[in-house]
Amino acid sequence: MVEAITNIVGQKSIIHRFEDVMAYECDGYTIHKGIPSAVIFPSNTEEVSEVVTYLHRHQIPFIPRGAGTGLSGGATALNGEVIISLVRMNKLLHVDYCNRKAIVQPGYINLKLSNSIASKGYYYAPDPSSQATCTIGGNVGENAGGAHCLKYGVTTNHVLGLEVVLPNGHIRRFGGVLDMPGYDVLGLLTGSEGTLGIVTEITVRILKKPQSASTVLALFDQVADASQAASDIIASGIIPAALEMMDNMAIHGVESGNYPVGYPKDLAAVLIVEVDGIAAGLEEQIDEIMNVCKKHHVREVRKAKDAAERARWWANRKTAFGAMGKISPDYLVQDGVIPRSKLPEVLEKISQISRHYGLRIANVFHAGDGNLHPLILFDSRIEGETERAVEAGSAVLKACADAGGSITGEHGVGIEKLDDMRFIFNEIEIEAQTQLRDVFNPLSLCNPHKLFPKPARCVEMKRMETASMS
Amino acid sequence: MVEAITNIVGQKSIIHRFEDVMAYECDGYTIHKGIPSAVIFPSNTEEVSEVVTYLHRHQIPFIPRGAGTGLSGGATALNGEVIISLVRMNKLLHVDYCNRKAIVQPGYINLKLSNSIASKGYYYAPDPSSQATCTIGGNVGENAGGAHCLKYGVTTNHVLGLEVVLPNGHIRRFGGVLDMPGYDVLGLLTGSEGTLGIVTEITVRILKKPQSASTVLALFDQVADASQAASDIIASGIIPAALEMMDNMAIHGVESGNYPVGYPKDLAAVLIVEVDGIAAGLEEQIDEIMNVCKKHHVREVRKAKDAAERARWWANRKTAFGAMGKISPDYLVQDGVIPRSKLPEVLEKISQISRHYGLRIANVFHAGDGNLHPLILFDSRIEGETERAVEAGSAVLKACADAGGSITGEHGVGIEKLDDMRFIFNEIEIEAQTQLRDVFNPLSLCNPHKLFPKPARCVEMKRMETASMS
Missing domain, CATH: 3.30.70.2740 (Alpha-Beta Plaits)
Structure with missing residues (x-):
């Protein structure tokens, strides 16, 4: 296998010795681990297709992987599968400002896209906490969200088109324009956790940066007050760009991290509420948010005095997971x-x-x-x-x-x-979804044993039922 | 068949005599027609399930139908299929303002939902021109849009959950919360044009009505200027709630209709641009829109002076299709x-x-x-x-x-x-989608011969078939 794959991608694009592949024993989910039999680094769609065609022909299971920042083990080779890493396919291929879209390779890093188009006043909305390292291909696989997805939606709301290498090695394109006839295969692929194929090119929506943004920090002595305030802010009709909450233990974590804000250690909860849009409309919303917080016994509530303070609050919030390591x-x-x-x-x-x-x-x-x-x-x-x-x-x-x-x-x-x-889901609902998987991935070679649990003992019975109904 | 179905739904809920069913010979698309062998009007999910179970057992093809306002023939019984009309399942079942959702039956009329929740300050966003008569079940089948979908998205962006009677009669639920694990079956069902099952209950997102809205009318002497202005408005970073255009011929049509606005008959094009949101932010956007229009040689541009004038402009626009009958x-x-x-x-x-x-x-x-x-x-x-x-x-x-x-x-x-x-789509892409259909609808009993063309080799046959039917 190694020799055949080496012939396709070249010697520098495959590793297989234990000491080399052990770095790939897990992704951001560390409870279960497994050593891949090889890790392959294709440079383009054709190489992915040739590699997958070979693996498919020899019925060797494989797993697509981006930056490995996933938090549920989706990119882990539990049973020694081959990992196909997309990190070398890391280019921004095209930006079309007029039609507001960008085309990227799957290994392109999330935050790089926003940085690349910032000078023209555009950005890419989905912002997982790992955005400085995670790849857009991985984001598509997991349908990644982020703090600002409250207003702007998660990854699936921003994917306009995909090029995919199917589990049999065929290259296919889906979507690409506003609305396609037929079934929403694009939506089916997004968030399918690598079980339906390997994404090799992604067309995403890019957005004009909001003219202005303003952020409120509200400190509470009771978690119930903070939750009720969060609920009431939404009920007031405001759709914040982000509405984040941390409880006392989380505050202890972030205050031990690299970007402490100086939150009092006895706080029960903090809310970070951000609104964005036309500058003229923001003050009124900020006033309303502060009023709602005051109705719910907020200890202190204030607006970020400038962009630097706002950036500090967010840097602090985005370290929340990592900072747990400190406590x-x-x-x-x-x-x-x-x-x-x-x-x-x-x-x-x-x-x-x-x-x-x-x-x-x-x-x-x-x-x-x-x-x-x-x-x-x-x-x-x-x-x-x-x-x-x-x-x-x-x-x-x-x-x-x-x-x-x-x-x-x-x-x-x-x-x-x-x-x-x-x-x-009950058994029948899980079975229905695995039937959908089988349309694309009938041998379950592509990211096997992920996403759906194995059928329970009643599976034989159900198979009979399914057979008789069709 | 009639007797068996009558036993399920009762005598008043089925029609089958030619003079009764001929009213169902087509939907809003009138080029191809066909007389259904019967039209059934179930009152609840259980009746739909029993009817479909019977039809499935006897391999009798059937077609779900809402108000019959569809514009592509999706609800037409080309080959004498049985029509299952959902118009008697027309209730608003539940409104949850706190979590911003409503549960409706499929025969519930689109505009009724917005009217029912208006007093609490809420509305349902998708607004097809037929919204006063079309049903939300039909909207789900067609993934309906509308003038205001530019900012708020089409039906699929507002469907949170579905109850569906599958083509074998089984009742299943999909979605219901923000984000479900597994495949996006909800997205797959939405816009599947009745080929995957019959929707019997829909959970939709409801939105707080924008605090304020403002509308601009821009009259142009050149279509190219109007198109460029439309493009530049979007490029300026404004996301209008709606951005509509009509050309000279369309203007002649709407001016002959029931709600003439008084557009000059020599106009090349009119743009209707609406913005909504916090009142304080709107003026600035309106100014920007008017400036963009002025840069593109607009003949006249003005803001609606009040809600009544705004309503007149929209009433006029929404008659555009129907008014063609006048010219x-x-x-x-x-x-x-x-x-x-x-x-x-x-x-x-x-x-x-x-x-x-x-x-x-x-x-x-x-x-x-x-x-x-x-x-x-x-x-x-x-x-x-x-x-x-x-x-x-x-x-x-x-x-x-x-x-x-x-x-x-x-x-x-x-x-x-x-x-x-x-x-x-090429043959392989169409074949892949029909395989997805077969997971739900393996006998193609549910809305057969719709959405996907027959494989190429059968095309000639189908042409003959279609010709003989019309």
Whole structure:
């Protein structure tokens, strides 16, 4: 296999010795690991296609990988699969300002796009916390979100077209214009976690930078007050560009990180609320946001005095995950979604889970979207604590699902949430989705054993049922 | 069959005599017609499920239908299929203002939703011209758009959850929360033109009404100036709530309709540009829009002086299709999409097509989206003119596809654009999509012979079939 692939991509574009490939034993989700049998670095679509054609012919499973910043194990080679890394396909191919779109290769880094078009007054909206390192190809695979997705939508709302190498090696294009007839295959591919093919080119929407932005920081003594204020801000009719919340434990984390803001350590919660748009309209919204906070017993509420202060608040917020390393040897980040109105109820449930498992849980969340990121702190050196953290994470997701929510907002299912899929879908619903997968990936060679749990024992029965209904 | 179905839905909920069902010979697309063998009016999901289970068991093809306002023949029973009308499932089931969503039955009328929640300051964004009569179930089937979709997105951006009766009669639910793990089946169902199942309940996003709105009317002596102004308004960074354009012929039409505005008859084009949001920000945008128009030799540009005048402009615009009946015995509306920058080029091409086929073509379009609605005027009493109009329509769609666009923005493929799908997709791409259909609808009982053309080798056969039917 190594020789055949070397003939396609060249010697410098494949690694396979244990000491070389061990760096690829996991992505940003570190609970489960696996060593790939090789890592291949194709330079263009044709090479991806030739490599996949070869692997398909020999029925060798493979996994596409971007920067490896994913948080659910989607790019991990649990069973020694071959990894196809897209990091060398890292070019910005075309920018069309008039029609507001850009074409990038999958290994192009998210933040680079905004930086490249900033001088013309444009930017790319989806902004995951890892945006300085994550790739747009990976963002497409996971349908990545970010703090500013409340107003602007997640990755799928910004993908206009894709070039994909299907699991059999064929190159196909989907979308490319505003609205295509037929089925929304583009939407199906986005967020499919690498199970339907390998994205080799992406056309994304670019947006004109808002004329102005303004940010409010609100410090609360009660989590319930902060949640209610978040809910009421939305109910007032304002759609903030971002509405973020951190609880006391998370504040302790970010204040130990590289960009401390100076939050009082006894705070129960902080809200960061940003509005953007035409400058003339912002003051009125800021006043309204501050008024709502005051109605809910805010300790202190103020507007960023300049762009530098605003940037400091965001730098601090974006370190929230990483900063956990300063207050705990290990942490596990979860990614539940709930209806906004259930915030206080689910937060109380999370605090019960924390007590039950004897593990600290910090909460960082996109409050406007109801997208929670509980960070479960643990110490893997203590026997059984890793398992307890995983169980606590699953319990949190069950609480979200029970509240009418979902088990992932933006991090994906990957390996991590395979079993948790059953909180949301029954066997028949999972089976229906694997049938969709089989249309593109019938041999399940492309990112196998991800996204959908293996069928339960009743699967044979159901197969019969499916057969009889068709 | 009639007896068995009568046992399920009751005698008052099925019609089958020729004189009763002939009213259902077509939808808003009148070129091809067909008489259904029966029309069934179920009252609830269980009845839909029982009816479909029966039809599936006996392999009788069926077609879901809303108000029958569709413009591509998607609800027409070309081959005597049974029509399942959802008009009696017309209730608003639930409104959740806190989480900003509403649950409706498929036969609920689009505009009724906005009217029902208006007193609380909310509305439902997608606003097709037929919104006073079309149903939300039909909107989901066709992924309907509307004048205000430029800023707010089309139906798929507002559907949060669906209950669907699959083609085998099983009842399934998809979505319901912000973001579901697994594949985006909700997106796949939306716009699938009734080929994947029958929608029986819809959860939609509702929006807070913008605090204020302001509308500009700009009258131009040159179409090229109007198109360039439209393009420059978007390029300036403003995202108007709507940016509509009508050309001279369309203006003649609307001025003959029920809501004339008093446009000069010699105008080349009119732009209607609406902005909405926080009141304080609007004036600045209006000034900018007026300035852009002035740079492009506008004859006259002015702001609506009050809500009444704004409403008159929109009433006039929304009659554009219907008003064609006043200036032509028949008309065929097309629905192409192009990159905004190609507006002048494609308009010139349409004018060539008009001359070539000797048929007048009026242009009404969502200029901001690049979504054209050329109205091809003809007289079906003149031999060969209907066929010429159909050919001219197809030529227009080819011009859009050649310009990097698409053959439908919001009206769907239905029967009308089956062959035009080949302007966009090759055989393999069509085959891949029919495989997706087969996952849900393996016997193709549910809305057969719609959306996808038959494989190339059967094309000749189908042409003959279509001819014999019309």
